[in-house]
Amino acid sequence: MSAVLSQLAVTPSILDIDNFWGAVGLKILLILPLFFVVPLVVGYMEHKVMAHQQDRLGPMEAGPHGTLQLVADGIKFIQKEDIIPRAADRWVFAMAPGVALVPAILIFFVLPVAPEVWAEDLELGLFYALGISSISVIGILMGGWASANKFSLFGGVRAAAQLIAYELPLILAAAAVAIQAESLSLVDIVNSQATFMLGNTEINLWFVFPQALGFALFYVASLAELSRPPFDMPIADSELVFGYMTEYSGIKFAMFLLTEYGGMVSMSALMTVLYLGGWQIVPGVPLPGCDGAGGIFDCGALGILIGGGVTLGKIFLLTFIMVWLRVTYPRLREDQLQKFSWTVMVPLALINIGVVAVGKVAF
Amino acid sequence: MSDLETRERIHPGTAPGEDIALEIIGDGDFDTAEMTLSIGPAHPATHGVLRIIMEMDGERIRDAHPVIGYMHRGFEKLAEHRDYRQIKALVNRHDWLSGFANELGVALAVEKMLEMEVPERAVWIRMLLAEWNRILNHLMFIGSYAIELGAITPMFYAFREREDIQYLLESATGGRLHFTYNQVGGIKVDLPKGFLQQSTDIAATIRKRLQDYKDLILGNEIFQARTVGVGALEREVALAYGVTGPTLHATGVAEDSRVTEPYLKYGEIDVTVPVGEHGDCYDRFYCLVHRIQASLDIIDQVHDAMPSGPVNQKLPKVVKAPEGWTYLRIENPLGQLGYYLESDGTKTPWRLKMRTPSFSNVAVIPHLLRGTLVPDAIAVLGSVFFVVGDVDR
Numbered sequence: 001m002s003a004v005l006s007q008l009a010v011t012p013s014i015l016d017i018d019n020f021w022g023a024v025g026l027k028i029l030l031i032l033p034l035f036f037v038v039p040l041v042v043g044y045m046e047h048k049v050m051a052h053q054q055d056r057l058g059p060m061e062a063g064p065h066g067t068l069q070l071v072a073d074g075i076k077f078i079q080k081e082d083i084i085p086r087a088a089d090r091w092v093f094a095m096a097p098g099v100a101l102v103p104a105i106l107i108f109f110v111l112p113v114a115p116e117v118w119a120e121d122l123e124l125g126l127f128y129a130l131g132i133s134s135i136s137v138i139g140i141l142m143g144g145w146a147s148a149n150k151f152s153l154f155g156g157v158r159a160a161a162q163l164i165a166y167e168l169p170l171i172l173a174a175a176a177v178a179i180q181a182e183s184l185s186l187v188d189i190v191n192s193q194a195t196f197m198l199g200n201t202e203i204n205l206w207f208v209f210p211q212a213l214g215f216a217l218f219y220v221a222s223l224a225e226l227s228r229p230p231f232d233m234p235i236a237d238s239e240l241v242f243g244y245m246t247e248y249s250g251i252k253f254a255m256f257l258l259t260e261y262g263g264m265v266s267m268s269a270l271m272t273v274l275y276l277g278g279w280q281i282v283p284g285v286p287l288p289g290c291d292g293a294g295g296i297f298d299c300g301a302l303g304i305l306i307g308g309g310v311t312l313g314k315i316f317l318l319t320f321i322m323v324w325l326r327v328t329y330p331r332l333r334e335d336q337l338q339k340f341s342w343t344v345m346v347p348l349a350l351i352n353i354g355v356v357a358v359g360k361v362a363f
Numbered sequence: 364m365s366d367l368e369t370r371e372r373i374h375p376g377t378a379p380g381e382d383i384a385l386e387i388i389g390d391g392d393f394d395t396a397e398m399t400l401s402i403g404p405a406h407p408a409t410h411g412v413l414r415i416i417m418e419m420d421g422e423r424i425r426d427a428h429p430v431i432g433y434m435h436r437g438f439e440k441l442a443e444h445r446d447y448r449q450i451k452a453l454v455n456r457h458d459w460l461s462g463f464a465n466e467l468g469v470a471l472a473v474e475k476m477l478e479m480e481v482p483e484r485a486v487w488i489r490m491l492l493a494e495w496n497r498i499l500n501h502l503m504f505i506g507s508y509a510i511e512l513g514a515i516t517p518m519f520y521a522f523r524e525r526e527d528i529q530y531l532l533e534s535a536t537g538g539r540l541h542f543t544y545n546q547v548g549g550i551k552v553d554l555p556k557g558f559l560q561q562s563t564d565i566a567a568t569i570r571k572r573l574q575d576y577k578d579l580i581l582g583n584e585i586f587q588a589r590t591v592g593v594g595a596l597e598r599e600v601a602l603a604y605g606v607t608g609p610t611l612h613a614t615g616v617a618e619d620s621r622v623t624e625p626y627l628k629y630g631e632i633d634v635t636v637p638v639g640e641h642g643d644c645y646d647r648f649y650c651l652v653h654r655i656q657a658s659l660d661i662i663d664q665v666h667d668a669m670p671s672g673p674v675n676q677k678l679p680k681v682v683k684a685p686e687g688w689t690y691l692r693i694e695n696p697l698g699q700l701g702y703y704l705e706s707d708g709t710k711t712p713w714r715l716k717m718r719t720p721s722f723s724n725v726a727v728i729p730h731l732l733r734g735t736l737v738p739d740a741i742a743v744l745g746s747v748f749f750v751v752g753d754v755d756r
Contacts, residue, residue, distance in 0.1 A: 050515075053516065054515070054516050054519035054520070055523055150398060150400050154422070154737070229513060230513065230585055232513065233738070236513070237407060238407050238408045238510060238511040238513065238741055239408065239737055239738055240737075241407065326515070327515065328579075329514060329585050330509065330512040330513045330514035330585045330586050330589060331512060331513025331514075331585070331589075331738070332588065332589070333588075333589060333736065333738045333739070334422065334736075334738065335736070336589075
């Protein structure tokens, strides 16, 4: 299986060693730290960025400058009593955080993070990533319904409505990228950005430049999909207490939180791959030690490390903007959000596809 | 009740073979049932312990019933057993955000009954601190209203300013929230050295930072989308319910007892009352922000006019109001605060009735909530400006 798939990629992943179980172990070793550590760093960054933008210090006590605050939070969550409301649907209630969390992990399996560093380069990688990220909302809906709490129910239903409204612009924006790259494989998309030239010139561009509109649509839609402010109506702590998470406590609550931060990371990583040229530092500049196509493949250890750092840097930049928006904006109303999606974003996304398709044929 | 019974009661659809009686509302396209949602008494948007029972059709509110009394502490009755020195420590607690204005009201009522002349300097100091108290109160509401609409930052900015002001007031009164600074015949002690300079500096800082609030909140597109045209209060309804303060000013009525029935020395200075036009959430918030500006103008005028001299007068050991009654209203930060004081000539009042602005403002909430959506309900609740302690007393 992996032999067939690796033929599709520009180069095979370095994790695809001959021993099947060894390869599986290596891939898990790549994905799990990516899922459990990077969101923690993003969470810490959110604490600190929000604090400094709001004229305060944020966490300072746990570890130097509060760096271990989220670790301490995690320990606290594990120790807390796991409360299941008496009227709750016990099984659904207990399963909901898992149903939300697992897809958020699975999306990382197709994300290329550095030259030759990815778990699986699926031919339908983009399709898989967008499809699996939508499954999380089922967990949210399950949690909202099973809690037997009216606030939770409101939150769950709002989350479902929001997903339906924002899935469409998200997919349409991503479709334009697939058209331009002529592939759904995420590695191919990175590769085609490294070799994409403006018109007949020698100027290398990432897709964010020809598709700035698509990138903006994708960014806004992913904010809505992740329930990040200003689209955090499913949580809306001043209205719905804590939305679908109201009745959750302890480790289950932590799983929902981790889903949110993991989602921030995976969506940012997806945007990095689709629009920001993956691990390429600047358009047109090859990574040190790389001599593959476009200067971003066949790298040595140094190139892989730098490439991974660049990807992480781009992820942090995108999540930083998410935090910045959270600090600045109030929350929209659910009906305003729906209206915005169907009357503004979907038409714009269709226009974007049209423009990209025409440009593709013309040049 | 067993687990199963509870579950069936809450999720009737999960009980097999059971007939569900759904009341069909709307035009019958969907089978929907009405749901009762109880917001509060412990809910983040109710500023304490107000409870609102909402009858919901989906997210739309068909009717709303506020339930008050969770914070009834019996201040009116307690006041009948305290002398006038002690009452001021009671009244600055019923509306904990406007402590100074409340104790000022009681002091003025007793002085009115005694027909007592208060030293000039004490009057001006009272005005200065009353305006600072107004700004403190409004900053709190600016922060909390923004947080109810989902913007978290203004709260921290507002508290940064509040900290400065509280530090200033603490230097004079010793209190940050409950000042207990007024007394019959004047104020407790004179201002500390350097107070006026510090006050001038802080006023200048806040005047500068006020622009940030206007940009960050009033100028924000999402804020406008959430508040313009939402929860519009008609002028007649507002007057009929006895709504006062910024909530009334937003409807276009400039009724402010500092202007229409001046007390202290408000008659001698310029007092601007910002008014709105449509009475919606945006106008209410606009009035609130611009009242800070107006208060800063008053503070500047007070700084210029501050006379020297004594700040209180020698009183008998026990102050006794003469037999009779009086009613006195002042402009509390949230609206008209009235004290009806009846005395039988002893050292405690026979009856002290409080007419508090929050009580009247809460009364108009059902009218505003009918037909709105849940997020709008929160926007309305935050913008009628009430303090639950002031509602229940």
